[in-house]
Amino acid sequence: MTVTVDDELWSAIGDPVRRQLLDLLLADGSGTPTSLSDRLPITRQAVTKQLGVLDRAGLVHATPIGRERRYEVDEDQLARAVRQLNDVGRSWDARLHRIKRIAEQIQRGQLDD
Amino acid sequence: MTVTVDDELWSAIGDPVRRQLLDLLLADGSGTPTSLSDRLPITRQAVTKQLGVLDRAGLVHATPIGRERRYEVDEDQLARAVRQLNDVGRSWDARLHRIKRIAEQIQRGQLDD
DNA sequence: GTCATGCGCAACCACTGGTTGCCTATGCGG
DNA sequence: CCGCATAGGCAACCAGTGGTTGCGCATGAC
Secondary structure, rough: OOOOOOOHHHHHHOOOHHHHHHHHHHOOOOOOOOEEEEHOOHHHHHHHHHHHHHEEEEEEEEEEEOOEEEEEEHHHHHHHHHHHHHHHHHHHHHHHHHHHHHHHHHHHEEEEE | OOOOOOOHHHHHHHHHHHHHHHHHHHHHHOOOOHHHHHHHOOOOHHHHHHHHHHHHOOOOEEEEOOOOEEEEOOOOHHHHHHHHHHHHHHHHHHHHHHHHHHHHHHHOOOOHO
């Protein structure tokens, strides 16, 4: 019953910096490495690297406009990632509930002894 | 509307190896570094390090039994982590829906022109 | 008592995420 | 049209992390 996860996608949204980048891009609609680095405590080059990871995972998309590289979130792909997130959560949830039920049954059994 | 996440907890369950360790521990009820490394493609020492991370995040708990260290999942803490997972998922979900609604409104507006 | 085994510690290596420094290209104002 | 300010790419470097191997220690089994 283990949920199989696209590791590249998961690890892309697993990193706190990358989650923040996605948050900013979603909030503003789009952003450039420079504009994003202005709003984060890391340099433009670091932002560029992380955007590269998100790009390879298909979570964002860049379009060169003049001398800028304008990034946007790929909403469909992010929706896919969110679905995986939820799947893993649900799977663990179910397992935890199953365990709890068993534990309660044991306890009841002991009381019955 | 950004969901704040306990980064240590999140990054603990973010790593695929650690997720697998949790999966194994949940499936078997408990495990030792040696028994776990038998079922994974990494060495006992690597398992030990990862269990250390999970331990520091409070997701597992060890009890020395003889010369073994028996690990078990802390179900309450894992439930907390699962809740965070779901929160982030829900937050992005909501945002994506909001964006989609706006996009549809714009489209409708254009048609009305 | 000896031997096998489960574990911890330390050194080492590769990869990743950050930095700085420098270069290129492009848009814009004189 | 020229020159400058600015967005971005590339490379070198550094710290932290996740993996490895090698070793020593302790403890349970015979």
